[in-house]
Amino acid sequence: MLRADQLRWTGFAGVLLLLVVTALIKGPVLAVGIAGMGLLVLSWFLLGRDVPDSRWLRWTLVLWTAPLLAAPPLFSGDLHSYLAQGEIASRGLDPYTVGPAEGLGAASAMTERVSGYWRDSPSPYGPLFTEFQQWIAGIVGENPVAGLLAHRFVEIAGLILIVWATPRLARAAGVAERVALWLGVLNPLVLWHFVAGVHNDSLMLGLMLAGTALALDALGERVxxxxxxxxxxxxxxxxxxxxxxxxxxxxxxTALARRYGATFGRLVLWGGAMVLAMAFVATAVSVGTGFGFGWLRTLGTSGSVNSWMAPTNWFGFLTGGIGSLFGASITQTMIGVGKVIGYAVIVVGVGFVIHRQLTGRLAPVLALGAMLGFVVVFGPVVQPWYVLWAAIPLAACLPAGRPRTWLTLGLALFSVLLPPSSGNVVGLIVGYAGGAVVVGVGYLLLTRSARPAAAPETTLNQSTLDNSSGG
Structure with a gap:
């Protein structure tokens, strides 16, 4: 049987390999970085055979996270947009009206670091995050290294909230806390995109999951x-x-409506209360920060780029490709149609989940994961880190068996879908091929002396999967 400590240090070695090549991420050297990614994914995946206790998992998360705190932004350049938007706000301009090129100047070093897709785009983020951006810009100015560290601190704060909330949601769903932590928090997507990639999704999810855990815990015998x-x-x-x-x-x-009668009238009443609460908090933050309600106009900014991962865009790509054979330029129009269809599916899907939760056929945590699943899959943009919106609550509630196994496999796949940095086609092919060889050798070395053993809570061994008491 594999020892957990072997996997812990193999994963740590993978993180170090990734860091070593971040300054030289070109050509064959990319294979070393991808090999590092693969070793961590492999270590995490094999831990699912016999998940260690929660304390061990938390310390492993600290170990795997620590080196990434010193890494440059990996897997995405969104951090540069965050820094530019914060500088715009710090200069007294409206980040919901002007983009980096207009607000900072096209020749600005900050603007040049922003992806060409977003140099003319206003901020798509809410006023609370924009306030954080402005604070950071006011403290560090245009220093990109200090800005990176400051934003990474904010996202680590979000990750701490996720670590706090996930076991509580798991308890509410009757799932083993250690499994929820392993699958939902220790998974490589969290490390790559919340820590290394510095995405504000970490803060969003941390606040959302912590709030959900508090609210559901408050609905005990006595509210x-x-x-x-x-x-x-x-x-x-x-x-x-x-x-x-x-x-x-x-x-x-919906949980409140179910508690007080599970009728449509109660649903409308408590749903209205949630709408009013959201409106009150949004007004307080929007007015209090001085940014106003301009953020409502820019919510669709991220959807202006046609995401190849979004299923709703595949319809447009397919029909547009067929149309081009006959001289018709209809791709963008059909992508627009696909997005409208996606929004409709989200509305219907969320309504269906609410009905199932109200009638007691879906527990609250599973309902949260299902709703966010609809939002991710049928939204206009899909990124690997968006998968975590649904994956973390699902990790906290899915019972042992095929659903959890499929979630594990999906997270492993999305963890290697993007390279740590861009490269040419040849470099990427060589990188992934070389990385696959290293990971294959690592797997053979790790499992050579492994002996089969039953585990009380497992994801990868199907025979114990189906008989597990974890959910």
Missing amino acids: EWARLTWGVVLVAAGALVKLPAIVALAVIG
């Missing part, structure tokens, strides 16, 4: 209204970082 109120405020705050967190208010409102 604890103060705790419930704080939970709702935290969820609303998460939505003022990125709007998708708002679906957690639907889960809380």
Whole structure:
């Protein structure tokens, strides 16, 4: 049987390999970085055979996270947009009206670091995150290294909230806390995109999950209204970082409606209460920060780029490709049609989940994961880190068996879908091929002396999967 400590240090070695090549991420050297990614993914995956205790997992998360704190932004350049938007706000301009090129000047070093897709785009983020951006810009100025460290601190704060909330959601769903931590928090997507990639989704999810955990915990034998109120405020705050967190208010409102009668009238009553609470918090933050409500106009900014991972865009790519054979330029029009269809599916899907939760056929945590699943899959943009919106609550509630196994496999796949940095086609092919060889050798070395053993909670061994008591 593999020892957990072997996997812990193999994963750590993978993180170090990734860091060593971040300054030389070209050509064959990319294979070393991808090999590092693969070793960590492999170590995490094999831990699922016999998940260690929660304390061990938390310390492993600290070990794997620590080196990444010193890494440059990896997997995405969104951090440069964050820094530019913060500088715009710090100069007294409206980040919801002007983009980096207009606000800072096209020749600005900060503007040049922003992706060409977003240099003319205003901020798509909520006023709470924009306030953080402005604070950071006011402290560090245009220093990109200090800005990186400051934003990484904010996202680590979000990760701490996720680590706090996930076991509590797992307890509410009857799932082993250690499995929820391993699958939901220790998974490589969290490390790559919340820590190394510095995405504000970490803060959004941390606030949303912490608020949901507080609110659901308040609905015991006797409703604890103060705790419930704080939970709702935290969820609303998460939505003022990125709007998708708002679906957690639907889960809380439905849980309240079910508690007080599970009727349509109660659903409308408590749903309305959640809407009013969101409006109150949004108004307080929007007015209090001085940014106003301009953020409502820019919510669709991220959808202006046609995401190849979004299923709703595949319709447009396919029909547009067929149309081009006949001289018709219809790709963008059909992508627009696909997005409208996607929005309709989200509305119907969320409504269906609310109905199932109200009638007691879906537990609240599973309802949250399902709603966010609809938002991710049928939204206009899909990025690997968006998968975590649904994956973390699902990790906290899915029972042992095929659903959890499929989630594990999906997270492993998305963890290697993007290279740590861009490269040419030849470099990427060589990089992934070389990385696959190293990971294959690592797997053989790790499992050579392994002996089969039964585990009380497992994801990868199907025979114990189906008989596990973890959910």
